[in-house]
Amino acid sequence: MASQHVPAPSSTASAFPFSLSGTEAFAFPELTTRTLLGSILTVVASILIFEQINYRNKKQHLPGPTWTIPIIGKFLNSLHPTMEVYKAQFAQGELSAFSVFHLFLVMAVSNRVARKIFNSPDYAEPCLVASAKQVLLPENWVFLHGKVHAEYRRALNVLFTRKALSIYLPIQEKIYRRYFNEWMNDPDTEPKPYMMVMRDLNMETSLRVFCGEHMSEEEQFAISDKYWLITCALQLVNFPLALPGTKVYNAIKARKIAMTILEDVSAKSKRSMAEGNEPTCLIDAWMKEMIDAKAGKGESSAEERRALSREFSDHEIAMVVLSFLFASQDAMTSALVNTFELLADHPEILAKVREEQYYVRHNDVDAPLSFNQMDEMVYTRAMVKEALRLIPPVIFVPYLTLKPFPILPDYTVPKGTMLIPSLWPSCHDETIYPEPDSFVPERWLEKGGSAEANPKNYMVWGAGAHKCIGFEYAYMHLAACVGTASVTMDWHHKITPDTGKFQVIATLFPKDGLHLKFTPRPKPSF
Numbered sequence: 309m310a311s312q313h314v315p316a317p318s319s320t321a322s323a324f325p326f327s328l329s330g331t332e333a334f335a336f337p338e339l340t341t342r343t344l345l346g347s348i349l350t351v352v353a354s355i356l357i358f359e360q361i362n363y364r365n366k367k368q369h370l371p372g373p374t375w376t377i378p379i380i381g382k383f384l385n386s387l388h389p390t391m392e393v394y395k396a397q398f399a400q401g402e403l404s405a406f407s408v409f410h411l412f413l414v415m416a417v418s419n420r421v422a423r424k425i426f427n428s429p430d431y432a433e434p435c436l437v438a439s440a441k442q443v444l445l446p447e448n449w450v451f452l453h454g455k456v457h458a459e460y461r462r463a464l465n466v467l468f469t470r471k472a473l474s475i476y477l478p479i480q481e482k483i484y485r486r487y488f489n490e491w492m493n494d495p496d497t498e499p500k501p502y503m504m505v506m507r508d509l510n511m512e513t514s515l516r517v518f519c520g521e522h523m524s525e526e527e528q529f530a531i532s533d534k535y536w537l538i539t540c541a542l543q544l545v546n547f548p549l550a551l552p553g554t555k556v557y558n559a560i561k562a563r564k565i566a567m568t569i570l571e572d573v574s575a576k577s578k579r580s581m582a583e584g585n586e587p588t589c590l591i592d593a594w595m596k597e598m599i600d601a602k603a604g605k606g607e608s609s610a611e612e613r614r615a616l617s618r619e620f621s622d623h624e625i626a627m628v629v630l631s632f633l634f635a636s637q638d639a640m641t642s643a644l645v646n647t648f649e650l651l652a653d654h655p656e657i658l659a660k661v662r663e664e665q666y667y668v669r670h671n672d673v674d675a676p677l678s679f680n681q682m683d684e685m686v687y688t689r690a691m692v693k694e695a696l697r698l699i700p701p702v703i704f705v706p707y708l709t710l711k712p713f714p715i716l717p718d719y720t721v722p723k724g725t726m727l728i729p730s731l732w733p734s735c736h737d738e739t740i741y742p743e744p745d746s747f748v749p750e751r752w753l754e755k756g757g758s759a760e761a762n763p764k765n766y767m768v769w770g771a772g773a774h775k776c777i778g779f780e781y782a783y784m785h786l787a788a789c790v791g792t793a794s795v796t797m798d799w800h801h802k803i804t805p806d807t808g809k810f811q812v813i814a815t816l817f818p819k820d821g822l823h824l825k826f827t828p829r830p831k832p833s834f
Contacts, residue, residue, distance in 0.1 A: 356378050359376065359378060360375055360376065360378075363375070363376045363407055363412065366405070366412050366722050366725070367405040367412075368719060369718070369719070370401070370403050370404055370405040370414065370719065371400035371401045371403075371404040371405070372400065372404045372405035372406045373406055376406070376407045389543070389812040390809075390810070390812065391809075391810045391812065391816070394703065394730075394732070394812070395732075397415055398415075398417050398730060398732065398733050401417070402416070402417055402418045402421055402716070403415065403416055403417070403421065403715070403716065403719060404417075411438060411726050412722065412724070412725050412726070413725065413726045413727075413728060414721055414725055414726070414727050414728065415704075415728045415730060416715070416727065416728060416729045416730060417730050417733045418733070419733070419734040419737065419764065419765055419767070421715060421716070421729070422729035422730065422731070422734060422767065422771075423729075423764060423767075423771050423772070424715060425707055425715070425727055425729045426705075426729060426770060426771040426772035426773075426774065426775075427771065427772040427773075428713065429453045429454060429772075429773055430710070430711075431709060431710060431711060431713040432707040432708060432709045432710060432713060432727055433451065433453045433707060433708055433710060434450065434451065434453075434705065434706070434707055434708075434774050435451070435706055435707060435708040435726065436450070436542060436705070436706060437542050437543065437706055437814075438706075438726065439541055439542065439550075439555075439556045439559070440542060442550055442556055442559075442560060443538055443541050443542060443556065443559045443560060443563055444538075444563070444627070444630060444631060444634070445563070445627055445630075447627070448627045448628075448630070448631055449464075449624075449627065449628055449631065450631045450774070453773070453774075457773060457774075458773065459615045460615070461773075461777060462611050462612050462614075462615035462616075463594075463612065463615040463616050463620070464594075464628065464777055465612060465777070466593070466594070466597045466608055466612055466616065467590050467593055467594055467778075468777065468778055468780050468781050469607075470679065471607070472590070472593045473679065473780065473781060473784055474679040475587060475588065475589070475590075475593060476517045476589075476590065476781065476784075477677060477678075477679055477682070477784065477788060478676060479513070479516050479517050479520075479588075479589070480513050480517060480784075480785060480788055480789070481676060481677055481788060481792060483509065483512055483513045483516060484509070484513075484788070484789050484792050484793070485792065485796070487505075487508075487509045488792070488793060488796050488797055488826070491505075491797065491826040492796075492797055492826050492827060492828045494825075494826070497825070498802075498825065499800060499801070499802035499823040499824050499825040500823060500824070500825075501820070501821030501822060501823055502645070502648070502821070502822050502823070502824045503641075503645050503817055503818060503821040503822050504821070506641060506644050506645050506648070506822075507536075507637065507641040507645075508532065509644075509789075510636065510637055510640050510641040510644055511531075511532040511535065511633075511637045511641075512528065512532065513785070513789075514632070514633055514636040514637050514640070515528050515531060515532065515633070516528075516589070517589060517590055518589060518590045518591060518629050518632060518633070519570070519573045519577075519589055519590075519591060519629070520577075520588045520589030520591070520592060521588065521589075522572075522573040522576040522577050522580070522589070522591070523569065523573050527569045530565060530566075530569065531565070531566045531569060531570075531633075532637075534561075534562035534565050534566060535562060535566060535633060535634075535637060537555070537558045537559050537561075537562040538559045538562050538563060538566075538634065539634070539637070539638050539813060539814050540555050540558075540559070540813060540814075541555040541556050541558065541559030542559070542634065542638075542814040543555075543812070543813060543814055563630065566626075566630060566633075567623075567626050567627070567630065570625070570626035570629050570630060571622040571623060571625075571626040572622075573591060573626075573629075574591060574622040574625040574626055574629075575622050577589075577591040577592050577594075577595050578595050578622075580592065580595075581595040581596050581599055582599070590629075590632075591625065591629065594620075594625070597612075597616050598616045598617070598619075598620065600616075601613040601614075601616035601617045602616075602617050632778065634814075635776065635778065636778070636782075636785075638701075638813075638814050638815050639701040639702050639782075639815050640701070640782060640785060640786070641815075641817075642699075642701035642815035642816050642817055643695065643696055643699075643701045643782070643786055644786060644789060644790075645817060645818060645822055646695060646699040646701075646816070646817075646818070647691075647692065647695040647786060647790055648790070648793075648799065648822065648824065649801060649818060649822050650695050650698070650699075650747050651691075651790065651794070652799055652800070652801035652824065653801060654747050657691060657747065657749060658794060660687055660691075660749075661687065661688050661691055661790070661791065661794045662794045662795060664685060664686070664687045664688055665685070665688065665791045665792075665794050665795045666795060666832055668681050668684045668685055668791075669681065669795065671832045671833075673792075673795040673796060673831055673832070674831075677788060677791075677792070682784055682787065682788065685787050685791060686753070687749065687753070688787045688790070688791050689783060689787050690749040690750070690752040690753050691749040691790075692783060692786045692787050692790070693749070693752050693766075693783075694747060694748060694749040694751065694752060695747070695786075696768045696786075697735045697741065697759075697766065697768060698735075698745070698746075698747055699810075699816055700731050700732060700735050700767070700768050700816070701768075701815040701816055702731060702768075702770075702815055703730060703731055703732045703812075703815075703816065704728050704729070704730055704731065705728075705729055705731065705770050705774075706726050706727070706728045707726070707727045707728070707729065708724070708725070708726055708727070709721050709722065709723050709724060709725045709727055710723065711723050713725075713727065715727075731767040731768065731770070734765045734766075734767040735765070735766065735767060735768065737765055739758075740758050740759065740762045740765045741758070741759060741765075742758070795829065795832075796828075796829055797826045797827065797828060797829050798826070798827050798828075798829050799824050799825065799826045799827075800824065800825045800827075801822075801823065801824055802823035802824070802825070804820040804823060805820075806818075806819040806820035807820055
């Protein structure tokens with residue numbers, strides 16, 4: 309068979325089975341770009357459609373926006389939250405839903421549902437706010453639950469006994485009086501904002517009660533200054549990423565500074581107590597209780613001794629104090645500021661507080677307060693309790709669902725939802741508190757009255773396993789501070805266009821910063 313010759317391909321022949329003209333070759337990359345752009349748009353559209361479907365599936369029949377704003381949800385509304393917006397949310401129903409960024413949120417309004425959340429640790433854990441674990445550290449005791457949290461709490465209970473509180477009172481009163489003298493001697497004749505000044509008082513009081521003299525003035529000022537950054541980052545909603553310049557980023561930097569100082573304070577306290585010195589602050593009291601527990605001594609219960617017998621590291625102790633500072637300098641400052649405003653605007657109630665204070669102190673307003681005298685301040689404590697009910701510093705305590713939570717017969721909260729029990733509605737329930745928006749301390753002194761008969765509605769301190777551990781300290785602090793102020797000073801409140809309005813930071817503060825002018829009060833004649 310004769311062989312066939314196959315000609316070699318020409319060097320100019322195309323290697324493709326087809327050829328492209330110059331125009332067609334130019335159009336090919338344009339076609340590719342269009343295809344790529346179309347694919348991207350398809351993906352983006354699919355994501356946005358999925359976001360809406362996912363939101364609607366989670367929301368089901370709950371009140372709230374029918375659709376969510378793509379990507380950001382109600383983030384813009386959360387940048388400058390107001391009580392008016394929150395009250396409108398409360399009015400939507402027992403549960404309502406909305407979203408912010410990737411978070412699906414459900415707000416719970418009724419007392420029964422709020423308490424169910426607080427008392428369902430198998431279904432939900434406290435998260436404070438979305439950024440809280442980044443700021444306060446995920447291993448912080450406030451985020452623990454179950455047996456580990458219970459053991460931690462037993463160890464910390466000893467820090468708020470009558471014995472421990474009696475150590476703190478002289479520290480507090482010394483600081484009050486120094487600040488009050490500064491306020492009375494202010495040469496400015498016009499009222500000025502006192503919100504942040506009162507925060508300084510509260511922050512110094514907290515730091516000295518917790519850390520005593522184990523902390524220098526420079527360290528105290530550093531924490532006081534930086535901790536406000538932490539407060540601002542613990543709003544209900546913040547930009548979720550800790551990028552430079554964001555509130556969360558600044559708060560993390562502030563936390564690192566505070567933790568370094570507090571760990572050093574813990575180490576100093578341990579050395580002092582090991583040397584046999586008497587406790588002079590909260591950390592000292594904790595260290596002394598640990599030493600006594602290990603030696604089988606002290607007044608603690610067997611369960612408390614077991615919890616205290618383990619060695620708490622300086623890091624763990626610093627984290628506890630960090631969490632205490634959040635509650636004390638933020639919520640307590642809110643309570644103190646609002647109480648001063650309420651008393652200025654209700655002189656008849658301030659007069660009753662003064663009358664009791666003169667009686668309890670035997671007209672000697674310069675003598676140091678004793679812990680027994682605090683027990684005699686029945687009306688003053690009722691006034692404090694009512695001020696906290698009327699303007700609860702904390703209006704939400706957000707939780708995160710660990711698994712689907714059948715919270716109502718017709719609705720199950722999805723796993724990973726931020727579930728927000730609201731405290732304000734319980735504290736303003738007119739069936740329990742007639743005229744709920746009125747400042748009436750006497751409601752707590754009525755025998756058989758609805759206020760005392762329904763303690764479950766008084767949600768100021770939360771409820772369940774994570775109820776505020778330091779509420780007795782808070783009552784003592786507010787009663788002692790305002791009581792001493794009432795017999796030391798008069799104060800005038802300047803009304804502004806924003807008086808009566810709130811700014812919602814992490815807690816509630818007067819929108820105008822509370823303009824006051826303090827003047828010395830004549831001492832009573834014996």
